[in-house]
Amino acid sequence: MKAENDLERLKARMRAGAALAAPEVREIRPEIRSAGLWHITDTAAAGGPAGPAGQDIAKGIEEGFLLGMMVREVRFRVAPEKADAFHAWLRRHEPDLRTLAAREGVLYRGTYGAFGRLGSYVTLWGYSSFEAIQKFSIAVARLDTPLGERLREMQDYVDLRDPAHYEEQLLLPAAAGRSLSPAGDPAPAPGKRAPRRTGRG
Amino acid sequence: MRYILAPNLRLRPVPELDSCVVLAPGEGGGPRLLRLNAHAWLLLELCRAGMMATALREAYREAVVPPLDAAAAAESLDQGLALLLRQGLLLEKNPEEAMP
Amino acid sequence: MSTPPTLPLRNPVLERPLKVTLSFTASCNLDCRHCYADCSRVPRAEEMPAADWMRLIDRLEEDGVIGLYIEGGEPLHRADFLDVLRHAAGRFHVQLRSNATLVTPEMARILHEDCRIATLLVDLHGPDAAVHDHATRAPGSFERTLGGIRAARAAGIETQMLVIMTRLNVDHLQGCVDLAARLGLETIGILRPYPIGRMRRAWDEASLPLEVMMRALDALRLPPGMRLMQSWHPRDGNCCWQTAAVDPRGHSIGCAYLREYVDLGDLREVAFLDTWNAPLHRLLRSGEVEASCGDCAASQGSHGGCRATAYAFHGRWTAPDPFDLPLNQGVDLRVLPEHALHPRPQSAPPSGS
Numbered sequence: 312m313k314a315e316n317d318l319e320r321l322k323a324r325m326r327a328g329a330a331l332a333a334p335e336v337r338e339i340r341p342e343i344r345s346a347g348l349w350h351i352t353d354t355a356a357a358g359g360p361a362g363p364a365g366q367d368i369a370k371g372i373e374e375g376f377l378l379g380m381m382v383r384e385v386r387f388r389v390a391p392e393k394a395d396a397f398h399a400w401l402r403r404h405e406p407d408l409r410t411l412a413a414r415e416g417v418l419y420r421g422t423y424g425a426f427g428r429l430g431s432y433v434t435l436w437g438y439s440s441f442e443a444i445q446k447f448s449i450a451v452a453r454l455d456t457p458l459g460e461r462l463r464e465m466q467d468y469v470d471l472r473d474p475a476h477y478e479e480q481l482l483l484p485a486a487a488g489r490s491l492s493p494a495g496d497p498a499p500a501p502g503k504r505a506p507r508r509t510g511r512g
Numbered sequence: 513m514r515y516i517l518a519p520n521l522r523l524r525p526v527p528e529l530d531s532c533v534v535l536a537p538g539e540g541g542g543p544r545l546l547r548l549n550a551h552a553w554l555l556l557e558l559c560r561a562g563m564m565a566t567a568l569r570e571a572y573r574e575a576v577v578p579p580l581d582a583a584a585a586a587e588s589l590d591q592g593l594a595l596l597l598r599q600g601l602l603l604e605k606n607p608e609e610a611m612p
Numbered sequence: 613m614s615t616p617p618t619l620p621l622r623n624p625v626l627e628r629p630l631k632v633t634l635s636f637t638a639s640c641n642l643d644c645r646h647c648y649a650d651c652s653r654v655p656r657a658e659e660m661p662a663a664d665w666m667r668l669i670d671r672l673e674e675d676g677v678i679g680l681y682i683e684g685g686e687p688l689h690r691a692d693f694l695d696v697l698r699h700a701a702g703r704f705h706v707q708l709r710s711n712a713t714l715v716t717p718e719m720a721r722i723l724h725e726d727c728r729i730a731t732l733l734v735d736l737h738g739p740d741a742a743v744h745d746h747a748t749r750a751p752g753s754f755e756r757t758l759g760g761i762r763a764a765r766a767a768g769i770e771t772q773m774l775v776i777m778t779r780l781n782v783d784h785l786q787g788c789v790d791l792a793a794r795l796g797l798e799t800i801g802i803l804r805p806y807p808i809g810r811m812r813r814a815w816d817e818a819s820l821p822l823e824v825m826m827r828a829l830d831a832l833r834l835p836p837g838m839r840l841m842q843s844w845h846p847r848d849g850n851c852c853w854q855t856a857a858v859d860p861r862g863h864s865i866g867c868a869y870l871r872e873y874v875d876l877g878d879l880r881e882v883a884f885l886d887t888w889n890a891p892l893h894r895l896l897r898s899g900e901v902e903a904s905c906g907d908c909a910a911s912q913g914s915h916g917g918c919r920a921t922a923y924a925f926h927g928r929w930t931a932p933d934p935f936d937l938p939l940n941q942g943v944d945l946r947v948l949p950e951h952a953l954h955p956r957p958q959s960a961p962p963s964g965s
Binding site for chain 2: 328
Binding site: 343347 | 624631633679681705731733772774801803804806841842843851854855868920
């Protein structure tokens with residue numbers, strides 16, 4: 312009965328996209344540092360929230376109401392004359408984006424048009440850890456991969472003539488009760504990354 | 513082809529960390545301690561009672577598609593099985609061989 | 613030197629422990645100057661009998677424990693130890709810590725084939741008889757320990773060396789590394805000293821300033837392929853979140869290095885998992901500490917370093933570990949505070965925690 316419960320739970324995790332990293336088996340080599348220590352957490356997991364807060368977030372992702380341990384929100388504009396083509400591209404390739412991103416441990420959470428603001432869109436990506444962000448950014452830079460190719464196609468629709476229309480920010484579930492202090496936010500290059508204060512709460 | 517768990521394994525699920533610790537016999541030496549991530553653990557659990565290859569493929573697809581697509585699932589299954597066989601956690605048996 | 617932590621100060625959480633330290637006995641055939649267990653030659657009457665150890669081991673397996681780290685005193689010194697070890701064979705990953713003086717070729721065969729231990733961890737106090745036998749106060753113990761190591765390796769047991777760093781051997785650590793290499797060992801652990809047992813009473817003669825310890829570690833040159841285990845910066849993680857321990861009386865104590873500060877109850881009277889979930893044990897495992905070193909926390913997300921050392925020097929369960937260089941806060945590790953000189957076991961955190 313216990314094994315059946317474990318199996319059902321694992322399937323649920325898979326369906327939620329929360330455990331799609333490639334199968335891995337690692338030997339545990341206990342380390343004696345005074346008491347013994349087993350290295351049993353993922354380096355990826357160690358880069359994300361630990362403890363009950365992290366587990367509540369994982370549960371929230373599994374149940375579908377949280378988008379990720381960290382969420383990257385990308386706001387951008389698409390020129391009006393390209394909008395229809397962009398929508399058609401999304402219809403054809405969003406399932407692809409979801410599958411390809413999942414392989415890097417990232418959840419594609421959709422692209423949305425801002426209501427009442429023609430030409431404004433938001434794409435949401437859910438990450439499990441800082442390491443997942445890093446892995447994703449490496450994958451994105453590789454044009455010879457299916458994911459890199461798809462993202463370059465998507466980028467072609469983004470209107471970068473005015474950097475003020477492009478914005479990224481990293482969001483964290485507030486219930487985890489933490490503040491994040493990144494090592495440093497490099498000044499964005501025009502058109503590539505243009506964070507700004509929006510005045511939103 | 514049928515896949516079964518290797519004998520004398522002790523599985524210790526660690527759901528809090530999305531992993532499973534396995535105590536496995538070593539080759540000539542002492543026992544080995546292994547950590548399986550959730551994906552490898554899923555494959556092991558699917559084979560716990562023994563599983564024919566076609567049934568395993570179907571059960572695995574059901575578990576991972578979506579979010580994976582069919583091609584990615586097939587590739588992932590092949591890689592995962594190869595890994596578990598290489599680590600001595602799974603055995604491949606011809607269907608004619610008696611169940612343990 | 614150290615990156616500040618950017619994570620919430622909480623450790624990973626295990627609902628049940630994966631491994632348990634069993635301090636099987638406080639008896640030994642040696643007479644070490646700095647013995648943590650203050651061992652006697654004859655096992656004390658209060659030590660748990662073998663039948664109770666076996667019942668406890670069965671219970672631990674039911675509770676999900678898959679690893680046992682067995683130490684003493686000298687476990688092999690107690691006549692009934694092999695019965696208990698055989699009882700655990702094949703069910704757990706067993707690491708046995710020993711002085712190896714009693715590991716004859718026949719004993720090594722039993723440990724490997726009958727008891728199926730994973731690792732033998734052998735304590736050495738120096739690279740030669742002069743330093744080692746002075747520490748053990750047992751002439752000839754150095755050669756007997758080397759004999760035990762050779763027998764264990766010949767039987768196919770993975771064998772590792774452990775050296776507790778004190779003023780007696782700090783200038784001889786490279787010699788210990790070189791000796792380990794000559795013996796064919798691939799792993800050596802240099803362990804910090806704890807102010808418990810005889811070591812506490814001998815702290816004046818044995819202890820070292822932190823900078824001396826750090827320099828000694830930095831000076832080590834390892835041969836290719838040798839793994840070094842050590843618990844100073846930047847590897848000063850907090851083991852509490854995955855550790856439980858039982859003392860020779862069968863009491864749950866959290867960790868072997870908390871033996872003089874913590875008593876969560878007799879496991880013949882209270883359930884093991886009830887002690888794992890006791891408020892003090894939860895506090896020790898929580899990672900809720902006053903300061904954490906980002907480098908040390910990086911490996912598995914655990915915070916604050918060793919709780920036993922933190923408590924010994926600060927008297928607070930949430931204090932930072934002064935053996936971690938960025939968290940030392942000017943504490944002189946040669947000076948023990950009053951509460952560490954006269955420890956009293958606790959079963960619960962202070963009110964208000």
